[in-house]
Amino acid sequence: MPETTKAPAPLARLGGAVRWDTAVGALLVVLLICSFSFVENFGNALNVSFLIGNTLPIALIALPMTMLVVSGEIDLSVGSTAGLSGAVMGALWNGGMAIETIIPICLLLGALCGLVNGLLVTRLGLPSLAVTIGTLAAYRGIAQIVLGADSVTDFPQQYLDFGAGRIDGTFIPYAAIPFAVLLLIAVLVLHATPVGRSLFAVGASEEAARFAGVRVRRLKLAMFVTTGLISSLTGVFWALHYASARYDNATGLELSVIAGVLLGGIDFDGGKGTLGGAIAGVFLLGAGQNVMSLLNVSAQSQIVVTGVLLVISVLAPRIGRQVSQARARRRSADKAPAALAAS
Amino acid sequence: MTVTADTPQQIAADEPTASRRFLDRVLKLRALAVLAVLLVMLAATQIYNSEFLSQQGVKDLLLNATILVLVAVGQAMVVITRNVDLSVGSVLGISAFAAGTYLHGGGNPLLAVLIAVGLGVLFGLLNGLLVSLGQVPALVVTLGTLYIIRGIDSIWVGSRQITANDLPASFVDFGHDGLSVIPYLALLTLAVLVAAGYYLRSYRGGRDLYALGSSPEAARLAGVPVRKRILTAYVVCGALAGLAGALYLARFGNVDSGTGNGYELTVVSAVVVGGVAFTGGSGTVYGAALGALLLTSINSVLPSIGVSSVWVLAIDGVLLLLAIAVDRIVALRVAGVLRKRAAQMRSAHHA
Amino acid sequence: MSRTLTRRATVVVAVTAAVALGATACGGTTKNSSKDSGGGAKATASADPNAATKKGLTVAFLPKQVNNPYFTIADGGGKQALDALGSSYKEVGTSSGTDTAGQVSYVNTLTQQQVDAIAVSAQDPGALCTSLNQARKNGIKVVTYDSDTKPECRDLFVSQASSEDLGRTEVQLLAEQIGYKGEIAILSAAQTATNQNTWIDFMKDELKDPKYKDVKLVKVAYGNDDAQQSFQQTQGLLQQYPNLKGIISPTTVGIKAAAQYLAGSKYKGKVKLTGLGTPNDMRAYVKNGTVDAFELWDPAKLGSLASYAAVALASGQISGAEGQSFKAGDMGSYTIGKDGVVVLGKPTVFTKDNIDQFKF
Numbered sequence A: 001m002p003e004t005t006k007a008p009a010p011l012a013r014l015g016g017a018v019r020w021d022t023a024v025g026a027l028l029v030v031l032l033i034c035s036f037s038f039v040e041n042f043g044n045a046l047n048v049s050f051l052i053g054n055t056l057p058i059a060l061i062a063l064p065m066t067m068l069v070v071s072g073e074i075d076l077s078v079g080s081t082a083g084l085s086g087a088v089m090g091a092l093w094n095g096g097m098a099i100e101t102i103i104p105i106c107l108l109l110g111a112l113c114g115l116v117n118g119l120l121v122t123r124l125g126l127p128s129l130a131v132t133i134g135t136l137a138a139y140r141g142i143a144q145i146v147l148g149a150d151s152v153t154d155f156p157q158q159y160l161d162f163g164a165g166r167i168d169g170t171f172i173p174y175a176a177i178p179f180a181v182l183l184l185i186a187v188l189v190l191h192a193t194p195v196g197r198s199l200f201a202v203g204a205s206e207e208a209a210r211f212a213g214v215r216v217r218r219l220k221l222a223m224f225v226t227t228g229l230i231s232s233l234t235g236v237f238w239a240l241h242y243a244s245a246r247y248d249n250a251t252g253l254e255l256s257v258i259a260g261v262l263l264g265g266i267d268f269d270g271g272k273g274t275l276g277g278a279i280a281g282v283f284l285l286g287a288g289q290n291v292m293s294l295l296n297v298s299a300q301s302q303i304v305v306t307g308v309l310l311v312i313s314v315l316a317p318r319i320g321r322q323v324s325q326a327r328a329r330r331r332s333a334d335k336a337p338a339a340l341a342a343s
Numbered sequence B: 001m002t003v004t005a006d007t008p009q010q011i012a013a014d015e016p017t018a019s020r021r022f023l024d025r026v027l028k029l030r031a032l033a034v035l036a037v038l039l040v041m042l043a044a045t046q047i048y049n050s051e052f053l054s055q056q057g058v059k060d061l062l063l064n065a066t067i068l069v070l071v072a073v074g075q076a077m078v079v080i081t082r083n084v085d086l087s088v089g090s091v092l093g094i095s096a097f098a099a100g101t102y103l104h105g106g107g108n109p110l111l112a113v114l115i116a117v118g119l120g121v122l123f124g125l126l127n128g129l130l131v132s133l134g135q136v137p138a139l140v141v142t143l144g145t146l147y148i149i150r151g152i153d154s155i156w157v158g159s160r161q162i163t164a165n166d167l168p169a170s171f172v173d174f175g176h177d178g179l180s181v182i183p184y185l186a187l188l189t190l191a192v193l194v195a196a197g198y199y200l201r202s203y204r205g206g207r208d209l210y211a212l213g214s215s216p217e218a219a220r221l222a223g224v225p226v227r228k229r230i231l232t233a234y235v236v237c238g239a240l241a242g243l244a245g246a247l248y249l250a251r252f253g254n255v256d257s258g259t260g261n262g263y264e265l266t267v268v269s270a271v272v273v274g275g276v277a278f279t280g281g282s283g284t285v286y287g288a289a290l291g292a293l294l295l296t297s298i299n300s301v302l303p304s305i306g307v308s309s310v311w312v313l314a315i316d317g318v319l320l321l322l323a324i325a326v327d328r329i330v331a332l333r334v335a336g337v338l339r340k341r342a343a344q345m346r347s348a349h350h351a
Numbered sequence C: 001m002s003r004t005l006t007r008r009a010t011v012v013v014a015v016t017a018a019v020a021l022g023a024t025a026c027g028g029t030t031k032n033s034s035k036d037s038g039g040g041a042k043a044t045a046s047a048d049p050n051a052a053t054k055k056g057l058t059v060a061f062l063p064k065q066v067n068n069p070y071f072t073i074a075d076g077g078g079k080q081a082l083d084a085l086g087s088s089y090k091e092v093g094t095s096s097g098t099d100t101a102g103q104v105s106y107v108n109t110l111t112q113q114q115v116d117a118i119a120v121s122a123q124d125p126g127a128l129c130t131s132l133n134q135a136r137k138n139g140i141k142v143v144t145y146d147s148d149t150k151p152e153c154r155d156l157f158v159s160q161a162s163s164e165d166l167g168r169t170e171v172q173l174l175a176e177q178i179g180y181k182g183e184i185a186i187l188s189a190a191q192t193a194t195n196q197n198t199w200i201d202f203m204k205d206e207l208k209d210p211k212y213k214d215v216k217l218v219k220v221a222y223g224n225d226d227a228q229q230s231f232q233q234t235q236g237l238l239q240q241y242p243n244l245k246g247i248i249s250p251t252t253v254g255i256k257a258a259a260q261y262l263a264g265s266k267y268k269g270k271v272k273l274t275g276l277g278t279p280n281d282m283r284a285y286v287k288n289g290t291v292d293a294f295e296l297w298d299p300a301k302l303g304s305l306a307s308y309a310a311v312a313l314a315s316g317q318i319s320g321a322e323g324q325s326f327k328a329g330d331m332g333s334y335t336i337g338k339d340g341v342v343v344l345g346k347p348t349v350f351t352k353d354n355i356d357q358f359k360f
Helices: A010-017 A020-038 A045-070 A078-094 A099-124 A128-147 A157-164 A176-192 A194-204 A206-211 A216-241 A253-263 A275-294 A299-342 B008-012 B016-048 B055-080 B088-104 B109-134 B138-157 B169-176 B184-202 B204-214 B216-221 B226-252 B263-273 B285-304 B310-350 C002-025 C069-085 C100-112 C129-137 C163-177 C194-206 C227-240 C252-263 C279-287 C299-314
Strands: C058-062 C088-091 C117-120 C141-145 C156-159 C182-188 C215-222 C244-249 C272-275 C293-296 C325-327 C333-335 C341-343 C348-351
Touching: A020 A275, A020 A299, A045 A078, A045 A176, A045 A194, A045 A216, A045 A253, A045 A275, A045 C100, A078 A099, A078 A128, A078 A216, A078 A253, A099 A128, A099 A216, A099 B310, A128 B263, A128 B310, A157 A216, A176 A194, A176 A275, A194 A206, A194 A216, A206 A216, A253 A275, A253 A299, A253 B138, A275 A299, A275 C100, A299 B109, A299 B138, B016 B285, B016 B310, B055 B088, B055 B184, B055 B204, B055 B226, B055 B263, B055 B285, B055 C227, B088 B109, B088 B138, B088 B226, B088 B263, B109 B138, B109 B169, B109 B226, B169 B184, B169 B226, B184 B204, B184 B226, B184 B285, B204 B216, B204 B226, B216 B226, B226 C227, B263 B285, B263 B310, B285 B310, B285 C227, C058 C069, C058 C100, C058 C299, C069 C088, C069 C299, C100 C117, C100 C129, C117 C129, C117 C299, C129 C141, C141 C299, C156 C299, C163 C194, C163 C244, C163 C272, C163 C293, C182 C194, C182 C227, C182 C252, C194 C215, C215 C227, C227 C244, C227 C252, C244 C252, C252 C272, C252 C279, C272 C293, C279 C293, C279 C348, C299 C325, C299 C333, C333 C341
Parallel strands: C058 C088, C058 C117, C117 C141, C141 C156, C156 C341, C182 C215, C182 C244, C244 C272
Antiparallel strands: C293 C348, C325 C333
């Protein structure tokens, strides 16, 4: 990550030394350790597999979302894309098509949804926020038209088992394995390839990146398509995990994803953040909710906690930076008169 | 998310009078386009179903729009400064319940409305302070306050609800009565709309909001009190969301902890369809109001021509996409025309 | 760099297409080939009707939505019954009525907390199955109330009233008010609402009776249990069908939104409205003449019956098989019907004359 700060004042360095994503990761570890030791029923394999299984859809979408946000864009239509691919999956299954054919079709559909978002953003130069609010409504609306009142539940058992089951004798859900592979790929792409560096460059300054030879539009288009693809994969997983394909599947998922990603220290203005931080943020929220439920904290209070965490996650680093800047300024101001007096 | 194209404003600075007039005309055309779509749609529906624009029908159309128009006006002021307030739905819900609780205890209706507005101001202040002092992205902060306010609302309200039976009859009647076809609520909304429009157009504070949205950096250098103006925009937005909450109570006579849930997306759509750009610095509250009127009218038109409500969501989404896409294309064209004119003028001067 | 991206995208598309083609060629798994799958633990365990009622059990209520007045009353009834039986009560749930994922994770949490029984009102008939069956494998008894899951995913369903009764009586109520003549419409909740859809089917069936030959059902509209949408759907119905004589709204949110609209419009008293509503919600509209009569069961009794059923299951007095019966305190004895359904009884009809006797 390009950390090109000037030599900071000693006090400012204190704030800078602990990076936000490290802090979130540490917080997650502390939460897990505390929960394992003190929260009844948290530590057994079944609960941990529940925790992972319920957080997986959010974590999956967080992978491409992190890259998008790093490059200065956002996609709010992910939940609707997931819902649409679930609805199409249900409709085609009802139509008697083979599941092995349906799933690739759904994935292609997701890529297409992403392509539409990407073209509107890159070709017309529209703000991604407005575009994806529009497609958030549009894709969900199409899902409603496609599947209507139906709720499809009779998918083949071996697929449902894959969606909801875990590897015998362990806490690891089957679905966690493909996720781990995708996570590895995403980390490598973002942090160890020219593509990743280009994303950071575009996020930091699109203009500069263009002059440096990055093909900004094509890069962004590819990111939107990937996001659509992964969203539809999540939609398929969602339908299998909860054994139910309905048009309103995964409603509001975009907010959970964004909350997790932002909590993980991905800067909304683009150009900053790490995938590790984003995934830690997502699992911190997921684990927090699991623990709060086990401790009988009501759903309403959990909403407040999520909101407060979100506000703190954006406010804390900035306030920290401002405080250290102010101190540095005061210090140099103190020095200046002294220097004058000495001369 | 910076769009670096030659925006009409930048060029307008070169040739103040001529291009300003041209730009004004384009902006008016934009509002006229929304109005035209609205009128055509209403007329077509009327032809299909002669009951649609009956006295009751017109009254219903106006009443349906009032609450959304109010919130959209406030939201437009925030969006003009290149910010956004996602917490409006939660604010609407909590202030509606607060007003209802007060009335349930036998309070004065006017005071109840003031309580709702006051609560809205309070939350607007909170949002405004977080955004302007913390200098953090508005989207994230107000997403956070959306959760926080909704959570507080649910904890406070629990499973209680306010029903029409708890409210004074005069207050409920105020929700649907009016001067012939024009409901009182619509008159109130119109007054707010005109006041906001006048402020934005003719007061320094209002013009500053546009300056701020076009280029925050330039506005700061030009001496615009940035924090104060952003704070004002958020407070107005909160106050109007609170007022909308009170009107919601009067109109629907029923409030619980879920009231206003998910309203933010409708509001933002209305504002954008009405021609207020997300990139800040352009659009009017009248446009936002028209956008709100258009969206609520679609919801009334579809059932009365017998189209399943299943289509509403998809149509709303596509409409939003169309609105921003058309805006962008027109803006590019206008920029082209202006550039050509400026070039012509310059060569005329040199000759 | 971007060329590699494009190439990668092409590869992805090619691979998915190839997989799709390959899968189709091999036949693949279709709806028909996997018909025999599914199913969970069947209620086969033997029951001893004379077993002692256990005390100190924990029964958890998981309503469709916490903070929903209807469920608060129902769960309150459940709590009272549990107090009387010497067992303990808890309530958890999501704050949205369509957050199925949230409901699933609450079932999982309750499984972790090893409660003795769960009484759940399901947001989706299929989505809860996996986790409910997991709970049952861990020895937890599952009773559904208000809204059922698929029969193989629970031990018992405590039904508010038979769906058939509800559907038919609502049509009868409205037909009487409009003199068995004219156009009527239905304002339902969401298109996906299982309960409402079953009731509407029975309404349509009831309308086939020759005595309704002059009554015509013109439309079923969906207000999604949202005040504003129900409002606009009601307006749309009245505009589209100017001769509409009556509306049935089999959902508590829909009926009060429709009543509030009618009360403030020229249609007040002219267009009849009936359906399912709570007396507290509807009191104002019955008194001002907007609504003549509507019906509902007592939600508190529904919750209470769910508690008795859950405790009877956990005590081993019943196993959920057809024909078994159990005692439910003051409410008397109930017998389990087909598919493990227990019916609370006939709904109560509320009118101007009796509405003040009911406080829920």
